[in-house]
Amino acid sequence: MRGTGREGQMSERTVEAPRPTLKTIAFMTGLGVTTVSRALKDAPDIGEETKRRVQLVARQIGYRPNRAGVRLRTGKTNVISLVLDTDQQIMSFVSDIIYGISEVIADTPYHLIVTPYSRSRDPLEPVRYVVETGSADGVIISRTQPNDPRARYLLEHGMPFATHGRTDMGLVHPFHDFDNYAFAQIAVRQLAAMGRRRLALLAPPTGLTYYAHTVDGFADALNEVGATEVSFNAVSIDHTLEHIRGRTTQIMRRSDRPDGFVSSAAAATLAIVAGIEDAGLKLGRDVDVVSKQSSDLLHLFRPELLVVNEDFRLAGEELARSVLGWIGGKDPSSLQTLSVPGAVDTR
């Protein structure tokens, strides 16, 4: 349109008005910068008319406070950091959580930044980074452990956070959790109601808090319905699908094989079913499987599967609300939510 041809990557920029600042508004209104600043935040010592005038102008010219300025002056970053485990295999939940968080912070000044870490390295590292550099006002962590060094560290350093999953350290902090005790319980009850008596559990990895919840719910319900457990302990949903599949086949070839499975993850369930069929057995006839899932795919896979839904988007929303609440000064103990599973969906 304009220019001679190769202007170089950055130069075609049209002449733009520089971004308006407080100074701009101050000049336009004839007021001092301080007054403008205070007027915009509705301070009591500014005249009503002045406030309206300033706010009108600000809106008209599309004023947006400069984040770096605010951050430098006040230390407030308006950032939430989501700490993610990069070498996780079960990834489906990540996007849902992110979407959930996004939705909640959409009409706040907050930004979401993703802070990855590798489980093989120091799990404290990302959290320490955030605290030391003050790069966020709040943190969300997942894969929570009963005695979670990250939660302890954040608490000690006064950094607001929320955990996905509970801890068990006698410390109070916001969390959101899915009631995995209830999940295992209703799963077992469902299987028992279908006449299944020898049940195996594919549990979460042992280190995480919800491992214990799941195992407890499973055990208590077994007891309640008078069924017995077929040990499947050596495996968890963190193992590769190949591994789960192989171990399932093994266990299904034994004479004392289970006639029911409870699976804590959808992907793992695919492997379990494959393993069952590798052993020449049939789902729904020889064995039933209750599985958690976070998106509605398992019924397409095998209609016979029994599923319980876990909503990770909701988790993201709750987690975001919790951190924001804590940052906003609410009592952490009031920011704890537990999502109870619905009934088993047998389709």
Next chain:
Amino acid sequence: MRGTGREGQMSERTVEAPRPTLKTIAFMTGLGVTTVSRALKDAPDIGEETKRRVQLVARQIGYRPNRAGVRLRTGKTNVISLVLDTDQQIMSFVSDIIYGISEVIADTPYHLIVTPYSRSRDPLEPVRYVVETGSADGVIISRTQPNDPRARYLLEHGMPFATHGRTDMGLVHPFHDFDNYAFAQIAVRQLAAMGRRRLALLAPPTGLTYYAHTVDGFADALNEVGATEVSFNAVSIDHTLEHIRGRTTQIMRRSDRPDGFVSSAAAATLAIVAGIEDAGLKLGRDVDVVSKQSSDLLHLFRPELLVVNEDFRLAGEELARSVLGWIGGKDPSSLQTLSVPGAVDTR
């Protein structure tokens, strides 16, 4: 441990040394702040020994430049913004892309911030926000369209970016794309080699660039192998799984039903197979399906499925490298990568 009990949420904080700044180092070394600043960035007008001294001290006390300070002064944010469509259903790719990006920026000063938007709203909104507020040094966008207003806008405003998928506007910018033309082509060839002659394509949504690529590859290969197309145009992978399933059943009940499918997404493939079976037909006998997948699940679902893998983590890595490259001054035309699919995995 210490204290009387209820100290309130923020107060347990141990007395911490304030974060070191340039001033701290200046004081410790007896130098001026400017000198320290310049020494840390290895400027030519600072003595060698001084540099070593300053850098040593900086490392010892764990100096980390204050991002707000840098940003305020220089405008450099050290942030990459990933613009995401929040009401996307096929989500599996999100986490992979994020992990890929994270991996690349891990040993750079960059942070990744996720900027969500709802497709129902103005797609230009998030991109405009980033440009207007200068909240990132570079942007990554997905769901790229042939004539993409976001890419055009970013280009016009001199904001470095990379697109996941190509555009077709005669403008040059970095991108990473999967070769969907090749995918459709080898899929068709594979089906033809298995004796399938009446093929249907479950394509990407029409608005996106890779729709055309896929359709072209499909058509060209059909022509090459002398097979015919059974139109499946009214559906795309963006439809609900229920919808795809129903339409598949319909088409499979027709007398001129297809004996082969090419599917552009794994989740959709589940629905296609369900639809096929709803119609009383059998995968591998009556019909074969070639599907793209991004994680290795489809073979667990039905071993008969033919799959081609698309690596979204790689995409994330390439996209991150591209934006960083552009920010770093590289020629955009040198930052375009195309990922060619491997052979069809028949297992």
Next chain:
DNA sequence: CGGATAATCTGAAACGTTGCAGATTTCAAT
């Protein structure tokens, strides 16, 4: 009318960083 009080506004300083325009010192060439 003096003096207090309230209401409203304001400049200066500071947060941490970097670019600019010197300042100081050293040393070689004249």
Next chain:
DNA sequence: ATTGAAATCTGCAACGTTTCAGATTATCCG
């Protein structure tokens, strides 16, 4: 010795914001 250049270092100012400690004006009371 004088000049000049090179090498090395440094104050100051500015980025945009908020807090602090007033300043100014208007209003009210006795």
